[in-house]
Amino acid sequence: MNGKMEGVTLVADWDPKPGFKLGKKDIEGRQTYLGSLVWRNPRFEIREYDIPTPGDDEVLLEVKACGICGSDVHMAQADKDGYIFYPGLTGFPSILGHELSGVVVEAGKKALDKVTNKPFKGGEAVTTEEMLWCGNCKPCADGYPNHCERLDEIGFNVNGAYAKYLVVPARTLWSLDPLRAIYKNEQDLFVAGSIVEPTSVAYNAVIERGGGIRPGDRVVILGGGPVGLAACAILKRAGASKVIISETQDNRAQMALSLGADYHINPLKEDFADRVLEITNGMGADLFMEATGLPEVVYPGIERVIWEGRTLNSKVIVTARAEAKMPVTGEVLQVRRAQIIGAQGHSGHGTFPRVIECMADGMDMTKMSTKKISLHELPENVIKLQTDRSEAKITYIA
Numbered sequence: 001m002n003g004k005m006e007g008v009t010l011v012a013d014w015d016p017k018p019g020f021k022l023g024k025k026d027i028e029g030r031q032t033y034l035g036s037l038v039w040r041n042p043r044f045e046i047r048e049y050d051i052p053t054p055g056d057d058e059v060l061l062e063v064k065a066c067g068i069c070g071s072d073v074h075m076a077q078a079d080k081d082g083y084i085f086y087p088g089l090t091g092f093p094s095i096l097g098h099e100l101s102g103v104v105v106e107a108g109k110k111a112l113d114k115v116t117n118k119p120f121k122g123g124e125a126v127t128t129e130e131m132l133w134c135g136n137c138k139p140c141a142d143g144y145p146n147h148c149e150r151l152d153e154i155g156f157n158v159n160g161a162y163a164k165y166l167v168v169p170a171r172t173l174w175s176l177d178p179l180r181a182i183y184k185n186e187q188d189l190f191v192a193g194s195i196v197e198p199t200s201v202a203y204n205a206v207i208e209r210g211g212g213i214r215p216g217d218r219v220v221i222l223g224g225g226p227v228g229l230a231a232c233a234i235l236k237r238a239g240a241s242k243v244i245i246s247e248t249q250d251n252r253a254q255m256a257l258s259l260g261a262d263y264h265i266n267p268l269k270e271d272f273a274d275r276v277l278e279i280t281n282g283m284g285a286d287l288f289m290e291a292t293g294l295p296e297v298v299y300p301g302i303e304r305v306i307w308e309g310r311t312l313n314s315k316v317i318v319t320a321r322a323e324a325k326m327p328v329t330g331e332v333l334q335v336r337r338a339q340i341i342g343a344q345g346h347s348g349h350g351t352f353p354r355v356i357e358c359m360a361d362g363m364d365m366t367k368m369s370t371k372k373i374s375l376h377e378l379p380e381n382v383i384k385l386q387t388d389r390s391e392a393k394i395t396y397i398a
Contacts, residue, residue, distance in 0.1 A: 001053070001060060001105060001165075003051045004048055004049065004050060004051065005048070005050075005051050005163050005164040006046050006047070006048060006049070006163065006164070006375060007046070007047055007048075007049050007095035008046055008096060008097070008162035008163070008375065008379060009044065009046070009047045009093050009094065009095050009096075010042055010043075010044060010075055010076055010092055010093065010095075010096050011042070011044070011045055011092055011093045012039040012041060012042040012043070012084060013039065013041045014028075014029045014030075014039065014040075015038070015039075015041075015082075020034070025149070030091050030092075031089070031090070031091035032089075032090060032091075033089050034087065034088075035075070035084055035086045035087055035090035036083055036084055036085060036087040036323050037083070037087075038083075038090075039083065039092060040078070040081075040082040040083050041078065041082050042075060042076045042077070042084050042092075044379035045093075046375075046376065046379075049159075051164075051165050052159075053106075054107060054108045054111065054167045055108050056109055056110040056111070057108055057110040057111050057171070058107070058111060058170065059106070059107045059108070059111050059126075059167065059170050060105045060106040060107070060167050061100075061102035061103065061105065061126065061165065061166055062102050062105045062164065063097075063101075063102045063163060063164055063165065064101050064125075064186075064187075064190035064193075064194075064397070065100065065101050065102075065190040065193065065194040065395055065396065066097045066098075066099055066100040066101075066160075066161040066162060066194055066395070066396045066398070067100075067195065067226070067369065067393050067394065067395045067396070068099075068378070068382055068385060068393070068394045068396070069098065069099050069198065069226070070225055070226070070227075070293070070385075071086055071088075071098075071156070072096050072097070072155070073382055073385045073386055074086040074293075074321075075090060075096065075156075076096075076382050076386070077386045086321065087322065087323045089151065089153055090156055090157060091156065091157030091158070094155065094157060094158065094160065095155065095159040095160045095162050095163050096155045096162050096378075096382075097154075097155045097160035097161035097162035097163070097378075098130035098153065098155035098156070098160050098161065098197065099130075099161075099194050099195065099198055100128065100130075100154075100160075100161035100166075100193075100194055101126065101127045101176060101190045101191075101192075101193025101194045101196070102125075102126065102127075102161070102190070102193075102398075103123060103124065104120045104121075104122055104123060105122060105165070106122065107119060107122070110170075111170035112170055114173070114174065114175065115175045115177065120170070124175060124177075125177065125180075125193065126176060126193070127174055127193040127194070127196045127352070127356075128154070128168045128173050128174070128197075129172040129174075129197070129200075129346060129347045129352060130153055130154040130155060130156075130197060131145065131146060131148070131151060131172075131345050131347045132152040132153065132154065132158065132169060133148035133150075133151060133347055133348075134148050134151070135171070143348060143349075144348065145347040145348040146204070146344050146345030146346070146348060147345075161396075162375065162378050162396065163375075164375075164398055172347075174353060174356060176190075176192070176356070178357060178360040179192050179356065179360050181360065182359070182360055182362070182364070183366070187397065190397075191366050191369050191372075191395055191397075192364075192365065192366050194395060195230075195366065195369065196352060196355055196359070197346060198226040198227050198230055199233075199234070199355050199359070199365055200346035200351045200352050200355045201227050201319070201343075201346045202227045202228070202230035202231040202289075202319070203230070203234055203346070203351050203354065204343055204345060204346045204347075204349070204351050205231065205289060205317045205319040205343035206219075206231050206234060206238075206287065206289055206317060207238070208343075208349045210287060210315050210317045210343070211315065212238060213235060213238055213240055213287055214239070214286075215238070215239025215240075216240075216241045217286040217287065218241060218244070218280050218283060218284070218286055218287075218311070219235045219242070219243055219244070219285055219286060219287045220244045220246065220285045220288045220289070220302075221243070221244070221246065221261070221288075221289045221291060222288065222289065222298050223246070223247065223289075223290070223291035223293070223320060224253055225252070225291060225320075226368060226392065226393050227319055227320075228245070228247070228256070228289065228292075229255055229259055229368055230259075230365065230368075231289050231291065232245060232259045232260040232261040233260045233365065234260075234358070235260065235287075236259075236260030236262075237260070237358060242262050242285075243260055243261045244261065244262065244263045244279060244285070245257070245261040245263070245264050246264075246265045246266075246267055246272055247264065248266055248268050249389050249390070251390055252392055253266070255367070255368065255370075259365070259367070259368070263279050267301070272298070272301040272305075273305045276305045276309075277305060277309060280309065280311075282308075282309065282310055283309055283310050284305045284306060284309020284310060284311040284314060285305060285309070285311060286311055286315070288305075288314065288315070288316045288317065289316075289317045290302070290316060290318045290319060290320060293321065293322045294320075294322065295318065295320075295322055295324055295326040296324045296325065296327060299327060299328065302316055306332055306333075307335075307336060313336075313337045313338065313339075314336065314338045314339075315338070315339050315341055316338065316339065317341050317342075317343050318340060318341065318342050318343065326340070328340065368392050368393045369393045369395045370392045370394070371394045371395070372394075372395050372396075372397045373394060373395070373396055374396070374397070375396060377396075378396055381394050
């Protein structure tokens with residue numbers, strides 16, 4: 001397919017902090033797994049690109065919807081010294097955008113549709129994982145694609161979906177056909193499809209990495225961003241008796257309550273630990289999810305609930321990316337049989353298809369998308385989200 005397209009591109013300067021050492025997977029001047037230690041002065045440019053051509057096992061997608069993720073916000077956000085907030089894999093310049101859905105336009109001869117196990121015909125409505133795992137390294141072979149040693153990530157170090165078209169491997173695509181019975185309107189279908197990715201991040205955190213819950217368990221979600229909101233819906237559906245959201249923004253708290261949370265705590269207005277213990281009649285919680293990106297701020301409250309509550313074997317799932325260290329007291333973990341578990345990604349373990357099936361069965365996540373914008377409105381809205389969290393999810397509609 002010939003032609004040109006525009007892409008919202010993040011540009012930054014390679015300027016490593018003193019003491020930074022190039023890792024074995026880093027590429028001098030282009031890519032690093034420690035973004036916040038290297039990239040300075042991030043800025044957006046709308047650049048012109050050739051429409052990409054898919055390889056034998058790849059698919060060209062026409063983007064229909066793409067959500068703005070907190071990772072996008074933090075890649076474009078600089079600290080007082082000009083370094084980006086995002087601490088992970090990054091390679092600039094790159095077109096941002098990874099929470100996407102679209103339509104198959106063209107496919108390579110070895111690109112197979114998982115629905116039919118045959119070549120794509122074109123026109124299929126799909127979403128994609130953003131983690132482009134290789135399938136050949138030891139973590140991938142061991143069944144841990146989220147920890148691929150040759151990982152690329154759509155919209156992080158390879159071009160993403162803040163554009164009209166992008167190429168992705170067929171292996172990361174998932175059909176949106178199960179959602180058609182629920183979403184008759186095409187825009188609603190593709191908005192739902194774009195929310196599969198952040199919902200899958202939450203699912204991976206609380207079900208796959210966290211081991212899930214037993215019906216009747218009590219859970220606490222710290223942070224009402226899209227992943228925290230999705231966790232409320234997933235854990236309520238999984239049978240949690242009490243889903244507690246800790247969030248400072250009232251609009252996001254109300255969204256959490258509409259998606260499955262039972263109680264809201266505003267830690268700026270009330271003591272977090274006191275309130276959790278009050279709501280749970282002194283029991284505490286079986287599972288906590290840290291989704292604020294401020295572990296040094298929120299963990300002391302979590303730790304106090306674990307220590308003073310009567311629940312043993314509590315799990316703390318760390319989901320938000322942050323450079324800050326957590327102030328952990330080992331004695332609390334030992335005496336209360338508690339665990340801290342890190343969660344990254346969304347790939348493997350049947351996560352994407354299970355999330356799609358949950359959504360097809362009525363777990364409506366589209367209410368999370370509170371604002372729709374055009375391509376040229378993306379830069380200003382990504383920047384606005386650095387200081388204004390009034391919108392739960394802003395979605396680019398192509």
